[in-house]
Amino acid sequence: MKLSSRVVITVLVTTASLASVYILNPESATRLIFSLLTFAGIYGLSAIGLNVHFGWTGLLNFGHAAFMGMGAYTTLLLVPHAAGREGEITTSGLPIFIAAIIGILCASLLGLLLGLPALRLRGDYLAIVTIAAAEIFRLLVRDLEGITGGVYGIISYSDSLQKYRPQIVDSLLSDLNISVTQTWVGILAWISIGIVLLLLRRLNRSPWGRALRAVREDEDAVRALGKNAVWLKLQSFMLGAGIGGLSGILLAFNYGSLQVTTFVPILTFYIWAIMILGGVGSLTGPIFGAIVFWVIISETDKIAGLIFENANGQQLAGVRFALVGLLIMLLMIYRPSGLLGKKEELLLDVK
């Protein structure tokens, strides 16, 4: 990558935002930064998946939370866990890595299932359909208590991943007073980002990647050249959904217990904010977007403190989410290409 002014600015912004955490929280900075980077890794990975949909192919996916949820639920139900009202324990299960692959495939499959009808529709209809599908997914997960644990969620699954935690992680972090389990999930998230980015970079430069971007620019031209535009869109949808599924799995392991409320629509909008902030269509943009976004989020509590004395959880959440909304709005108006995106590569009009 050529070292353009955009890259320099992005690196500066990211470094400055991380530094601000140190300045604002001198005591707990290390712990905060590690936790923040874990979240940034997971959400950034998810945003990379969403970017394949929107940035590369121009598909308005507002149901990303469902793909993440599909990956998470499939995987957790395949490893040893406890679920439901009674905390019914399942002791046997697949090794986590096989379960995770199945989870990713299931998320892709959901992408196929959703994409088959939805991709025949125009952009703004797709937005409505995906958001509705995510809501159906959430309602079904909540309702099918016998399978998914319903509102009681799934617990005691973390061991299946944590037992593979190398000893070196523990010994390195022993003096730092931070959560080793969370850091292990964070390390895996960043490794996943590395692998996914390498894969996507190859794909992006391949004829397939060029064809995808051509679909975004002018679908009719792609058709005229004998390419199957719908099939290309479907493949992109499945690929992005799979990446979303992987990030969902990591998110579940980060929390340690899985609630239906994890995969609510607002999660999708978080990912959107990260993607726009990082740069629509940019490969590495979502990573920087995620870091800056999580720094902003973790500092909102201070803003809430300015408005309310002794702000309670609801007030903190209110300020936080209002800020996310404002961020999405302002970015889309004033800087739709985010930190690293290219304006000419941005799909802004309905096809």
Added chain:
Amino acid sequence: MLDQLGNGLMLGVIIAVAAVGLSLLYGVTRIVNFAHGELIALGAVATLFFSSPETSRLLYLDRFSPLGMNFGLSIFFAILLCGVIGGLLELLLFRPLRKAEVGNIAVLVVTIGLSIFIRHIYLLFTTGKVQKFPLELQRRETYYFIDLTPRNMKILLVGLFVMFLVGCFLTFTRLGKAMRAVRDSNDLASISGINSDKIILSTWILSSMLAGLAGVFQGTINDVRWNMGFLILLLIFAGTVLGGIGTSFGAMAGGMLIGVLVQVSVALPFMEGHTEAKNAVALGIMIVILLVRPQGIFGLKERIS
């Protein structure tokens, strides 16, 4: 199943009134307005704020206390406020975006950001509690074969009457005809000397006031929550799509139909014990409709390209 018909009609009238506004706005401006739900909530939250007794604690911020106005007057001012806010949104946000030729997808994302922003402002103001209008409870009575409280019966009639008025407005008045002209072709309307900026502003105001009315209905029939707009927004989309996006009469019929289908589906045998999933039925119907007949029941094929 008949027990649920009354509930279905009530939900239907909320959805239909809101869907007319959403559909009209989409037709005229091509904006899929995800913030429509927040205008609905504004109708309810404002009514609550205007009408609750001054002593009740509704808000986090102590320096604002409710106004304790007469209930009818509160509704009037709440709907007026919705119109004003809708107009301001157009003047301050969406008109500049249109003049800057920002694309439809960017505007769609902006409405989503706007919706999240406003919704959580409500959360900050309303303490997140489920609240009720200061109205006494009423017993259900039987009208022909529908069980409804007298108040809800009144809402049903008012809702139908308002939709009838909107229909007349669009069909017979100059402004209504101009709206439909801009909807069908902005360029042709401009050539004919229609000031499309003025028409779009009127559409925003009308659409927002209808949303506000729907919010007042929802608040009266059920309760007032900070996220009530978002909860019903997807059902409104379902109603709009079912009737055919961009057709006002389709939106009315589609909205009523979705409301009834959602409530009646509770009585289906396989839904027993799964009442929470009833919204999934409506959304499923919407997806199927988009699949087999994307122009909806009443839509015209060329509108969806």
